[in-house]
Amino acid sequence: MLLLASASPARRRLLEQAGVPHRVQVSGVDEEGIQEQDPLRLVQRLALAKAQAVADTLSSEAAWPSLGVLGCDSLLVVEQEVWGKPRDAAEAIARWRCMAGGWGDLHTGHALVRWPAPGGSGAPQLAVVTTRVHFAALSPMEIEAYVASGEPLACAGGFALEGRGGLVVERLEGCFSNVIGLSLPLLRRWLDPGVLAQAAG
Numbered sequence: 001m002l003l004l005a006s007a008s009p010a011r012r013r014l015l016e017q018a019g020v021p022h023r024v025q026v027s028g029v030d031e032e033g034i035q036e037q038d039p040l041r042l043v044q045r046l047a048l049a050k051a052q053a054v055a056d057t058l059s060s061e062a063a064w065p066s067l068g069v070l071g072c073d074s075l076l077v078v079e080q081e082v083w084g085k086p087r088d089a090a091e092a093i094a095r096w097r098c099m100a101g102g103w104g105d106l107h108t109g110h111a112l113v114r115w116p117a118p119g120g121s122g123a124p125q126l127a128v129v130t131t132r133v134h135f136a137a138l139s140p141m142e143i144e145a146y147v148a149s150g151e152p153l154a155c156a157g158g159f160a161l162e163g164r165g166g167l168v169v170e171r172l173e174g175c176f177s178n179v180i181g182l183s184l185p186l187l188r189r190w191l192d193p194g195v196l197a198q199a200a201g
């Protein structure tokens with residue numbers, strides 16, 4: 001069992017669809033409380049803070065999920081601008097005016113914290129995965145229509161790749177699930193090989 005320390009329905013869906021046994025416990029971490037100039041360090045620190053906050057609530061080895069506690073955090077970087085979820089429709093429109101026809105790097109930090117077994121390193125597994133996203137050259141009317149759908153407001157970067165956002169993303173360079181919020185190939189490399197067999201049901 002993996003414990004996902006995230007409120008993200010998209011991350012949960014990725015694990016469900018991949019057949020990874022999991023449950024969810026939201027970390028409640030105040031992301032504003034962690035300041036960091038470098039976006040790669042920021043997503044890594046936030047992912048670890050989320051995983052550690054949930055791990056700290058587990059009182060004994062018996063309470064620990066066998067596969068550990070996973071925290072994630074995603075940000076989009078476009079021309080040195082670092083963006084999380086848009087605050088409102090106006091901000092989403094302003095961002096899309098920058099993004100349309102161009103590209104950005106979607107960085108997702110991952111942290112997997114395991115029970116500190118005696119003799120084990122106890123160190124969390126940490127990684128940031130980056131996917132380059134190429135955006136369609138949208139007209140102002142298309143931007144307004146996409147933002148009016150409400151979809152951009154729930155997503156770092158202001159688009160949902162597997163939703164209407166599939167209409168406005170031309171191509172990716174790198175891992176698709178990483179864009180949605182959790183890199184499944186990375187998780188496979190981190191987890192025991194048997195998990196894939198288990199996921200196969």
Ligand SMILES: Nc1nc2c(ncn2[C@@H]2O[C@H](COP(=O)(O)OP(=O)(O)OP(=O)(O)O)[C@@H](O)[C@H]2O)c(=O)[nH]1
Pocket residue numbers: 005006007008009010011026027028031050072073074075084085154155156157159160161162163165179180181
């Ligand atoms: N459905 C979907 N969600 C996306 C996409 N890109 C980013 N997101 C979501 O944007 C959100 C990024 O904000 P985060 O701070 O990383 O996560 P959160 O939603 O606040 O949830 P926590 O992990 O509890 O902090 C996550 O929920 C991601 O799943 C996408 O292409 N599709």
